Amino acid sequence: MSQPAYLVLENSMVFEGRSFGHPIASDGVVGEVVFTTGMTGYLETLTDPSYYGQIIVQTFPMIGNYGIIRSDFESPHVQPRGYIVREHCLKPSNFRSEGDLDSFLAEEGIVGVCGVDTRAITRVIRERGVMNGVITADPASADMDAVKSYAIKDSVASVSVKAPCVSPPVGDAAFRVVLWDFGAKGNIAGSLCRRGCEVTTVPHCYTAEQIAALRPDGVMLCNGPGDPADNPEIIEELRKLTELGVPIFGICLGHQLLALAMGARTERLKYGHRGANQPVRDVKTGSLHITTQNHGYAVIPESIPEDVAELRYSNANDGTCEGIDYKNIPAFTVQFHPEAAAGPLDTGFLFDRFTDMMGARKNA
8 A cells, every 4th residue: 555755855845645666765765856748658758768867757647547568668677766646547458558557666666656746846847947856755854965965977877788789670781880878768779770770789888999890881879868078988989989980870968979079068957858749940941840858958059169060950949959960070960859759750750861871971
């Protein structure tokens, strides 16, 4: 039977609910509290490595109604530290379902809180910015010093693969792609494989020399958690990689890391973009796309060196950088998720742009 559970934010605001999933430990669960507005895709959200070290608040009122479907996972395990919902469905209805959310979180060792006004929490974060919090059974005993000092550390190393692995293409192999893993969502490799790519996923600690030794037709820089500036070794190796002339496609954290390697700067957003309804404008064509996003940092548009790159996509809501085209190297990157798991399929054509770029280089 569920017990009282509390979310205590670092500004001392307290939200009361009931626990589900794994029992709450005596010292609680501390994390960076963020919200996501997706109406579907809670399985992809829970298994997205970009949520490592965070406590997720779902704004949609009922979560778990279609159960647990492992083939929809973006990684093998739950990535956030805690999960907060208004209501979790006890009896999911879906012919693909393999279980319920409560049991799944218990198996994964993840604490959940239900019966909370998640939109009230969201309003607080929108007004005051992302902050840390603790899920606890006793708010009076919460160590607020520990909450305030919490920082996500070694995030990329914690979610990256430990050894290379190969995903075969669907059909004949047309291209060899190295996916540099900073915390990749599974459907990134899947989107490439469906386009005839043999994808070799390599650990975050690989060097440009090791990647070059695999003789790739292209390199995929994927999403991942944390502050991009916390990865100086990767950024330095990326600088070396750009000298090889291999086509590069970057998504989310990969987009930010390449920008840093090429002289741009990043900044932390007040509350980030997390959900499946972010409008993005192509500044070159004027077209508008609805996108899936999950990030707390962004490239500063004014910091992009004009002789190196140009802004290609911008967020129609707040004007933040959503994509960059590079001038002197065969590379482009986007902040949003064109693999759209879960979310709209508007920008799936970017994978085709990447394969076209690899094809042009092979045929040159």
